[in-house]
Amino acid sequence: MKRHNVTPPTQILIALLTILIAIPALAGGLADGEVIVTEKEVDGYDLPRVTAKGVINAPMEKVWNILKDCNNYTKTMQRVKAAKEIKRFGSGKIRCQVTLELPWPLDNLTAVTDSIHTEQPGKMYKRAWSLVSGDYEYNTGSWTLTPYKGDANKTLAVYSIHVKPKTSVPDAIKARAQKSALPDLFDHIRSQVE
Numbered sequence: 001m002k003r004h005n006v007t008p009p010t011q012i013l014i015a016l017l018t019i020l021i022a023i024p025a026l027a028g029g030l031a032d033g034e035v036i037v038t039e040k041e042v043d044g045y046d047l048p049r050v051t052a053k054g055v056i057n058a059p060m061e062k063v064w065n066i067l068k069d070c071n072n073y074t075k076t077m078q079r080v081k082a083a084k085e086i087k088r089f090g091s092g093k094i095r096c097q098v099t100l101e102l103p104w105p106l107d108n109l110t111a112v113t114d115s116i117h118t119e120q121p122g123k124m125y126k127r128a129w130s131l132v133s134g135d136y137e138y139n140t141g142s143w144t145l146t147p148y149k150g151d152a153n154k155t156l157a158v159y160s161i162h163v164k165p166k167t168s169v170p171d172a173i174k175a176r177a178q179k180s181a182l183p184d185l186f187d188h189i190r191s192q193v194e
Contacts, residue, residue, distance in 0.1 A: 030055045030148075030156070033190075035183040042162060045138070049162040052182040056155045058193035060145045063155050064125040066192060067143045068117055070096035078181075078188050081108055092117045095132065109135040109165050122152070137164040157186065 030036065035054040042049050056063055066076045073083035081101040088094050094117065099110040111134035118126040128142035141161035148154035159182065 035186045037182050045162070045164070047162070047164050049160060050182065051158065051160045052186065053156065053158050054183075054186040055148045056157050056186070056190050056193060057153070058155060058190075059153055060125055060147060060155045061121070062193040063145055063157060063189065064119075066189060067125075067127050067145075070094070070098060070115075073098055076189075076192060078185060082110075086112065089114075092119075096129075097134075106167060107135075109167075111136055111139050113139065122147075135166050137166055139163045157189070159185070 030053065033055070035052050037050065037052045039048040039050050066072075069076070070083050071085050073080040077083075079101050080098060082097075082099040084097055086095040086097055093114060095112065095114050097110065097112045099108050101108050112132040113129040113134075114132055115127050115129035118124070118128075123146070125145040126142060129140065131139040139162075141159070141163065144158045144160075146156050148156040
């Protein structure tokens with residue numbers, strides 16, 4: 001087998017060309033309704049942080065109205081059996097209680113979380129939460145909304161979650177179920193605003 005010697009500058013050029021070719025394909029996929037889901041290990045935890053990115057063909061404000069109002073999650077989010085705002089701490093911190101309905105034979109999961117809402121109209125909206133109490137060992141996450149490529153009528157939504165419920169389901173199944181459910185979540189939100 002003949003070996004080809006490739007100089008380091010040539011290797012760098014090949015790597016850069018590969019990246020430049022991949023970026024338009026990735027961006028085009030997002031614009032076409034794709035949801036990109038990635039995982040990242042978190043030191044000291046047995047389950048990874050899962051992040052999903054997708055474009056929603058609606059202004060950020062319409063999407064934000066859904067995400068910021070936990071009182072309506074039974075209508076606007078999937079598998080939410082009960083939801084209510086418990087308390088507001090000033091203008092940007094909100095405590096909510098949300099119960100997810102799981103398929104039989106699993107028990108429903110309830111969490112009380114504190115979320116920080118950051119609102120920068122026209123630029124960015126963010127809801128970041130952390131667990132106060134409930135049926136989870138840990139539950140942190142966020143939604144971040146920005147205009148997609150500067151278009152005020154398209155939203156780049158980034159959903160990040162690091163969660164482990166207190167259930168007897170194996171961790172590998174929990175992680176797989178969480179990752180596979182995220183494209184459906186984006187489609188559900190799209191159906192309400194597009």
